Amino acid sequence: MPNKFEKESQRLKKAVDELVALNQISTAISALMSVEDITQTVVDSCLKKTRAEQGAIFLLDDENNQVDKFKTFVREFSPSTDKIPFHINESLSGWMIKNKAIFSCNNPDSDERFKGMNLESHGITSIISAPLLTRKGLLGSLILFNKKDANGFTDDDKRFLGIVGTQVAQVIENARLREKEKKLSEIEEEIKIAKSIQQGFLPHSGEKLRHCEIFGFNSPAKEVGGDYYDIVRMDENRVFFSLGDVSGKGIPASLLMANAQAVFRSHLFTPGEIRLEIIAGSLNNLICQFSSSGQFITSIFGYYDCPTRKLYYVNAGHMSPIIVRGREIIIDPDLPDIVIGVLRDHEYRVREVDLRDGDSFFIYSDGVTDLLDSNDDCFGETRLSEFFSENGIDRVSITCEKLYRRLQQFRGSAPQFDDITYVTLKVSP
Numbered sequence: 001m002p003n004k005f006e007k008e009s010q011r012l013k014k015a016v017d018e019l020v021a022l023n024q025i026s027t028a029i030s031a032l033m034s035v036e037d038i039t040q041t042v043v044d045s046c047l048k049k050t051r052a053e054q055g056a057i058f059l060l061d062d063e064n065n066q067v068d069k070f071k072t073f074v075r076e077f078s079p080s081t082d083k084i085p086f087h088i089n090e091s092l093s094g095w096m097i098k099n100k101a102i103f104s105c106n107n108p109d110s111d112e113r114f115k116g117m118n119l120e121s122h123g124i125t126s127i128i129s130a131p132l133l134t135r136k137g138l139l140g141s142l143i144l145f146n147k148k149d150a151n152g153f154t155d156d157d158k159r160f161l162g163i164v165g166t167q168v169a170q171v172i173e174n175a176r177l178r179e180k181e182k183k184l185s186e187i188e189e190e191i192k193i194a195k196s197i198q199q200g201f202l203p204h205s206g207e208k209l210r211h212c213e214i215f216g217f218n219s220p221a222k223e224v225g226g227d228y229y230d231i232v233r234m235d236e237n238r239v240f241f242s243l244g245d246v247s248g249k250g251i252p253a254s255l256l257m258a259n260a261q262a263v264f265r266s267h268l269f270t271p272g273e274i275r276l277e278i279i280a281g282s283l284n285n286l287i288c289q290f291s292s293s294g295q296f297i298t299s300i301f302g303y304y305d306c307p308t309r310k311l312y313y314v315n316a317g318h319m320s321p322i323i324v325r326g327r328e329i330i331i332d333p334d335l336p337d338i339v340i341g342v343l344r345d346h347e348y349r350v351r352e353v354d355l356r357d358g359d360s361f362f363i364y365s366d367g368v369t370d371l372l373d374s375n376d377d378c379f380g381e382t383r384l385s386e387f388f389s390e391n392g393i394d395r396v397s398i399t400c401e402k403l404y405r406r407l408q409q410f411r412g413s414a415p416q417f418d419d420i421t422y423v424t425l426k427v428s429p
Helices: 004-028 035-050 086-099 155-201 250-268 276-290 380-391 396-411
Strands: 052-060 067-074 103-105 127-134 137-147 212-219 227-233 238-246 297-305 310-316 322-325 328-331 351-354 360-364 420-427
Touching: 035 052, 035 137, 035 155, 052 127, 052 155, 086 103, 086 137, 127 155, 137 155, 212 227, 212 238, 212 396, 227 250, 227 420, 238 250, 238 360, 238 420, 250 276, 250 297, 276 297, 276 310, 322 380, 328 380, 380 396, 396 420
Parallel strands: none
Antiparallel strands: 052 067, 052 137, 103 127, 127 137, 212 420, 227 238, 238 297, 297 310, 310 351, 322 328, 322 360, 360 420
């Protein structure tokens, strides 16, 4: 029997060993280490201190306490297994979320919590787990398997793991936050690049032909928008225009927008007669084939022929165009065709408008009329018509700027929820 002095010596030695192990963990962990490196360092140190065969750390999702990661770092293991069965993690995570306490079991096959799992076949003879607790709550759990000592995990092991769990939880949480900030910064940089690319797709100026001038404007609600417009001089007498609104916002919408613009331009620079119904069909079938469910485009596009004063266009599910004739406002009474990307092989109808000298043709996205003020009132079609009745259209670029100032004045301090895009074509004598 050890005497009182020997018992005290053993107790002090264990305490010193614990302090040395904790100090080694603290020294090994750098403030800039990744979550994976920190967890590996912690598990490795705990395996050496407790003389366990296997170890792992699993982290819970911040939002809903579901398993986010289950990192396993095997140092030594039973010949019958090379991994920790995931269903053990499921059982322990549920228990840990409920109890937030240290768990220890040296005979898991007889424990009700592991009933029917037959852990011995996986080479697992003992388990100990400690919660990783921060001020915000449970972060995850540190788990060790298979103590090399035949007696299994001890109270000293439980105390040591409890101290480790308390000390490293905040370190891991800080590393996770740092990684999230880094990922967010990378995403923001990618969005800036996407915005720059998208802005490069849009025309940087209008076009002025002998008998008409045309100008467009775009203000995205987000860094990357789903609206698009294009203006292309086909020759000295004809100019092509297009405007569309892709369902959704952000990068997915901008990618669909880029595809639409590519289809338009590929047809414009193909030899032969420009047939708008064929362009519409090609774009529609492409979007039907390759876009995900629920993605579609409303679009209005066509071209103006100066010698004949005729304007040809297709309206695929878009708002009706407005003709401004002096102070008179004329809105196309015909219903639009179906949106692009819903019904494969649909045949689109080409519409024809005779424009007079001084007439203007205005097309726009619903971000104009759906714009809200601080009282949640829409700008609406009535205010848009009143703007043209009051101001008419002199130079198209000046009118586009005036309209945007009017929209901004109406919106006030309210946020812009949708992209604002419009194109104006005016016939000159």
